[in-house]
Every structure is written in structure tokens, then in C-alpha cells.
Amino acid sequence: MKPTVTLASTQTPDGATLTLHEHDGEFFLKVAGLQLMSTTAFSSEQQMAELSCVGLPTKPRILIGGLGFGFTLRRVLExxxxxxHVDVAELLPEIVDWNREFLKSINGTLVDDSRVKIEIRDVYEIIDRCGPAKYHTILLDVDNGPDPFVQLGNExxxxxxxLERIKGALHPKGRVVFWSAHQDKSFARLLEKYFTNVQCIGAKAYPKAKRFTHTLFVAERA
Ligand SMILES: C[S@@+](CC[C@H](N)C(=O)[O-])C[C@H]1O[C@@H](n2cnc3c(N)ncnc32)[C@H](O)[C@@H]1O
Incomplete structure (x- = not known):
């Protein structure tokens, strides 16, 4: 049997241990021992890119919250x-380092793509300070949210x-897409107070999965 190797570890701002592992060519991240994501389950991460890159101008400005293993970034670039111009906000510098060091064969080289600017910052701060109507689309895959949260600061x-800040940061007709581990009707209702054309779209973890285990919340600025 092939061994599972722990490649690296760090602490999250909440004090939990985040670890990167490899087993038989598959990489995965764990928080406090629980699997957060894997390089074999990325369909919903790519679907969120497909939903967000609709009707973009020829020089779109895009913000991605959360680099992770870079599957959303890859699909946006495709x-x-x-x-x-793609700004990627990543809270943990180690995630960017691990992409360069261990994950080159996955999507790691994309962090150095000339269209990409990686910022080691909380995506909330970027949205708060970017100025009005900067982005044509914003993709947020930073947490399991709306609830419960892996990082308490993401609430x-x-x-x-x-939501007010996201709306302000979006270009008119711009879109925000939130990745979520589950359905949440009250979040959809809240989105409707700030945005139009709110949709809750079921998403599969794997291309051949039978169930839609995740939810993508899509909303547009009027
Ligand atoms: C589930 S992963 C993203 C997966 C990514 N969509 C992909 O395709 O691989 C979540 C990422 O968001 C980062 N993160 C969490 N909270 C954040 C925040 N407030 N701002 C920026 N990045 C954040 C985590 O460190 C982690 O790298």
C-alpha cells in the first residue's frame, strides 16, 4: 500500500493546524485533521469559474478569493x-508557497502567470479598499460558509x-459567485436584498458524481 506523506503544515489565524498531504499522486489539505479539499474533487471549483465568466468585456478585471489548489484560477484563465487581469487574494502565504513548491504539476505554475496578481491578504480588505465598481466578477471560495465557518473572520x-462592499466593488451588471458546502435559503434571501438574478445552483464535487453536494450562489449587481 502506498504511504500518505505529510508535506507541510502551518497554523491558521484561528490557531487550527493546516496540513498538506500526498497519497498516490493525490494532494489534500486538512484543517484540524479534517479534509478541506483534494486535487481529485474540483468540479464545483471549476463550475464557479464558468458561472462567473459570463458576458465579460475583453479586458475583464476579476477577483478570486482563496487560491487553494488553483482549480478556480485555472478555469478563469482558460x-x-x-x-x-486576475487578482487572487489568499490569506495564508504558505498556500502560495506550497503551490510553487509541491503543486507545480497541479496548478502551481499559474501563480506566476503574467495575468495573475497574488495578494497575501484577506479578500474582505481588498473588496473594502479597491474603490467603486473595480471588478467585473468576484469569485469567493474562502470557506464552507455561509455557516458554519472554517475561519471565523470570514463571517x-x-x-x-x-454584501454591501461586494456590491460596491462590482461593476454594474457584474457578478459575484459564492461557493458553499450546502444550501442556505436564508443566505439566498439576504443576497436578494442587495443583488438581482440571484440563483442557487447545485454543483458536483466530481464530474461523475451522482449527487449535487455543493451549492453555488450567483448574484448580479443591477
Ligand atoms: C477551499 S480553498 C479554495 C479552493 C479553490 N477554489 C481551488 O480551486 O482550489 C479556500 C482558500 O481560501 C483561503 N482563505 C480563507 N479565508 C480567506 C480570506 N478571508 N481571504 C483570502 N483567502 C482566504 C484559504 O487559505 C484557502 O486557500
């Missing part, structure tokens, strides 16, 4: 032209203060 993104 769907946009050479003039796209504010899903509340009034976060």
Missing part, C-alpha cells in the same frame, strides 16, 4: 483572453457589511 463577508 475562459478569459490574454487581456484579463463578515456573508453579512450586510460584506
Amino acid at each position: 475562459l478569459t483572453g490574454p487581456n484579463a 463578515r463577508l456573508y453579512k450586510k457589511s460584506g
Whole structure:
């Protein structure tokens, strides 16, 4: 049997241990011993890119919250032209380092793509300070949210203060897509107070999965 190797570990701002592992060519991240994501389950991460890159101009400005294993970033780059500008906000510098060091064969080289600017920052701060109408689309896959949260600090993104700021950061007709581990009708209702064309779309973890285990919340600025 092939061994599971622990490649690296760090602490999250909440004090939990985040670890990167490899088993038989598959990489996965664990928080406090529980699997957060894996390089074999990325369909919903790519679907969120497909839902967000609709009707973009030729020079789109895009914000991705959460690099992870870079599957969302890969699909965004595939769907946009050479003039796209993609800001990626990543809270943990180690995630970016691990992409360069251990995950080159997955999506690690994309962090150095000329269209991509990686910022080691909380995506909330970027949204708060970017100025009005900067982004044509914003993709948020930073947590299991709306509830419960892996990082407690992420709750504010899903509340009034976060949604007002996201709306302000979006270009008119711009879209935000939230990845979520589950359905949440009250979050959908809250989104409707700030955005139009709110949709809750079921998403599969694997291409051949039978069940839609995740939810993608899509919303547009009027
Ligand atoms: C589930 S992963 C993202 C997966 C990614 N969509 C992909 O395709 O691989 C969540 C990422 O968000 C980062 N993160 C968590 N909270 C954040 C925040 N407030 N701002 C920026 N990044 C954050 C985590 O460190 C982690 O890398």
C-alpha cells in the first residue's frame, strides 16, 4: 500500500493546524485533521469559474478569493483572453508557497502567470479598499460558509457589511459567485436584498458524481 506523506503544515489565524498531504499522486489539505479539499474533487471549483465568466468585456478585471489548489484560477484563465487581469487574494502565504513548491504539476505554475496578481491578504480588505465598481466578477471560495465557518473572520463577508462592499466593488451588471458546502435559503434571501438574478445552483464535487453536494450562489449587481 502506498504511504500518505505529510508535506507541510502551518497554523491558521484561528490557531487550527493546516496540513498538506500526498497519497498516490493525490494532494489534500486538512484543517484540524479534517479534509478541506483534494486535487481529485474540483468540479464545483471549476463550475464557479464558468458561472462567473459570463458576458465579460475583453479586458475583464476579476477577483478570486482563496487560491487553494488553483482549480478556480485555472478555469478563469482558460475562459478569459490574454487581456484579463486576475487578482487572487489568499490569506495564508504558505498556500502560495506550497503551490510553487509541491503543486507545480497541479496548478502551481499559474501563480506566476503574467495575468495573475497574488495578494497575501484577506479578500474582505481588498473588496473594502479597491474603490467603486473595480471588478467585473468576484469569485469567493474562502470557506464552507455561509455557516458554519472554517475561519471565523470570514463571517463578515456573508453579512450586510460584506454584501454591501461586494456590491460596491462590482461593476454594474457584474457578478459575484459564492461557493458553499450546502444550501442556505436564508443566505439566498439576504443576497436578494442587495443583488438581482440571484440563483442557487447545485454543483458536483466530481464530474461523475451522482449527487449535487455543493451549492453555488450567483448574484448580479443591477
Ligand atoms: C477551499 S480553498 C479554495 C479552493 C479553490 N477554489 C481551488 O480551486 O482550489 C479556500 C482558500 O481560501 C483561503 N482563505 C480563507 N479565508 C480567506 C480570506 N478571508 N481571504 C483570502 N483567502 C482566504 C484559504 O487559505 C484557502 O486557500
